[in-house]
Amino acid sequence: MIKFLNHFLGSIGAAALSFSAMVGRVSIFTAQTLRHMFTPPVYGRELLISLMNIGYLSLPVVGLTSLFTGGALALQIYAGGSRFSAEAVVPQIVAIGMVRELGPVLVGLMIAARVTASVAAEIATMKVTEQIDALVTLSTHPMKYLTAPRVWAGLLTVPFLVAVGDIIGIMGGWLVSTQSLDFNSATYLRNTINFLQAADIISSLVKGAVFGFIATLMGCYYGMNSGRGAQGVGQATKASVVSAAILILAANFLLTQAFFAA
Amino acid sequence: MITLENIHKSFGSKQILRGLDLDVKQGESCVIIGGSGTGKSVTLKCILGLITPDSGSIKVAEEEITQTGDRDAFLAQFGMLFQGAALFDSLPVWQNVAFRLLRGSLKKSKDEAREIAIEKLRRVGLSADVADQLPGELSGGMQKRVGLARAIAADPKIIFFDEPTTGLDPIMSGVINDLIREIVTEMGATALTITHDMTSVRAIADKVAMLHRGKLRWHGDVKDLDHADDPYLTQFISGSPEGPIETLR
Numbered sequence A: 001m002i003k004f005l006n007h008f009l010g011s012i013g014a015a016a017l018s019f020s021a022m023v024g025r026v027s028i029f030t031a032q033t034l035r036h037m038f039t040p041p042v043y044g045r046e047l048l049i050s051l052m053n054i055g056y057l058s059l060p061v062v063g064l065t066s067l068f069t070g071g072a073l074a075l076q077i078y079a080g081g082s083r084f085s086a087e088a089v090v091p092q093i094v095a096i097g098m099v100r101e102l103g104p105v106l107v108g109l110m111i112a113a114r115v116t117a118s119v120a121a122e123i124a125t126m127k128v129t130e131q132i133d134a135l136v137t138l139s140t141h142p143m144k145y146l147t148a149p150r151v152w153a154g155l156l157t158v159p160f161l162v163a164v165g166d167i168i169g170i171m172g173g174w175l176v177s178t179q180s181l182d183f184n185s186a187t188y189l190r191n192t193i194n195f196l197q198a199a200d201i202i203s204s205l206v207k208g209a210v211f212g213f214i215a216t217l218m219g220c221y222y223g224m225n226s227g228r229g230a231q232g233v234g235q236a237t238k239a240s241v242v243s244a245a246i247l248i249l250a251a252n253f254l255l256t257q258a259f260f261a262a
Numbered sequence B: 001m002i003t004l005e006n007i008h009k010s011f012g013s014k015q016i017l018r019g020l021d022l023d024v025k026q027g028e029s030c031v032i033i034g035g036s037g038t039g040k041s042v043t044l045k046c047i048l049g050l051i052t053p054d055s056g057s058i059k060v061a062e063e064e065i066t067q068t069g070d071r072d073a074f075l076a077q078f079g080m081l082f083q084g085a086a087l088f089d090s091l092p093v094w095q096n097v098a099f100r101l102l103r104g105s106l107k108k109s110k111d112e113a114r115e116i117a118i119e120k121l122r123r124v125g126l127s128a129d130v131a132d133q134l135p136g137e138l139s140g141g142m143q144k145r146v147g148l149a150r151a152i153a154a155d156p157k158i159i160f161f162d163e164p165t166t167g168l169d170p171i172m173s174g175v176i177n178d179l180i181r182e183i184v185t186e187m188g189a190t191a192l193t194i195t196h197d198m199t200s201v202r203a204i205a206d207k208v209a210m211l212h213r214g215k216l217r218w219h220g221d222v223k224d225l226d227h228a229d230d231p232y233l234t235q236f237i238s239g240s241p242e243g244p245i246e247t248l249r
């Protein structure tokens, strides 16, 4: 029994230690990333490619996700609201739900799935095939050449993606409401616009920037620290997506608390 | 030019280098031979600072590598061909070759860089047609030669070649051996080459260093290779399974 307890406590201790070591490594990596993001040289071509891959090419995924979610949200609120004859609040709740929470979170998670995974796999493959070593010998800092442009792209484009997601989500709700729930189109839009406040929109964009930063940073971190061989690449990709998703949800909670818990 | 003293390196519990000493003079072509997995590639990476040794001292041009203030200037002296070529697969061949010439302190105009790249490709026996292809579209031996062209593109003072002729046909091996010899004699570069190909050793080397079990086993002039009385070296050169080097490693 004592032995079992010892073992149990020991494994908790080991997990706590490796967790705090991990937090330390990620913090150091984050600080290095920030330093390389704000010091020259800037690799313009890499930055453009990253903006394209991370921002522009994510638009379809973001659009579709938001459209369906906005539509579903309208149906749920209508059904739920009608139980106490509050069906009329559909536009307001869809707007606030999309802009404050679902828009940023869904876009963040889709970016974690699409961008984090591909960044991690790409960098890990470069690591495994010695391309990262080759960069160093060619006097090019891998953090500057690979990490900085990707994290910049995440930080700059994801707020835009979130804005697009918010708008398309609201449009999804509007479509469903006007087509199958007999809402008046003009009233619906007016209610939406009158209800939303600047703080809602600002919080949405700030969340987007934070999530974009987390998603790209995690992809780079796990890619750069990948193990050897194909297995190393697979492991790095999996770990990057899982930790990006969890960190995004945790950050979302903290940001919501900071913005709206009065 | 390059001096290694008592270098130790382990990965986990696996000891790779166990007190390696090596000395390469300026303008000399040194060839490292030794069994697979004895740490030859690791040695090169230690000198470049890609792997940090557990203990020991590495000096390049009389200066401890951990104490060089300007990493960029330090690395700018080197050209390195990796064992697996390590080409950037998102960039076309010519941009791989001219990588160093397209950014940083050695930056040249795009046209000029491309011209140099094509010239270097020609020197490793590749025609200008491959310049705009992606590395993934080339054969293994062609990729290796692109890696070689990239290593010599900025005319470095010190060049490392990790198995430059592995995977090449005998004629191409000959071309590459001549090229390496030429770089050393004409440009006065210092070269450190790893190879398993005894023809290459004789064609390229001034000095030969044999690694065994993480230590320098034999070191001497290439002309003394055949009448050295080290049983390990003799076995290695003759490629005989009988001898002091165990075949199960």
Ligand SMILES: Nc1ncnc2c1ncn2[C@@H]1O[C@H](COP(=O)(O)OP(=O)(O)OP(=O)(O)O)[C@@H](O)[C@H]1O
Pocket: B011, B016, B035, B036, B037, B038, B039, B040, B041, B042, B043, B083
């Ligand atoms: N980053 C690393 N992590 C763990 N082990 C490593 C690492 N790099 C090299 N090794 C191990 O070090 C040993 C020596 O590797 P190295 O690549 O130097 O061999 P080598 O002498 O170049 O062999 P070959 O002639 O086959 O290329 C191998 O057992 C390898 O598994």
Ligand SMILES: [Mg+2]
Pocket: B040, B041, B042, B083, B162
């Ligand atoms: Mg090797």
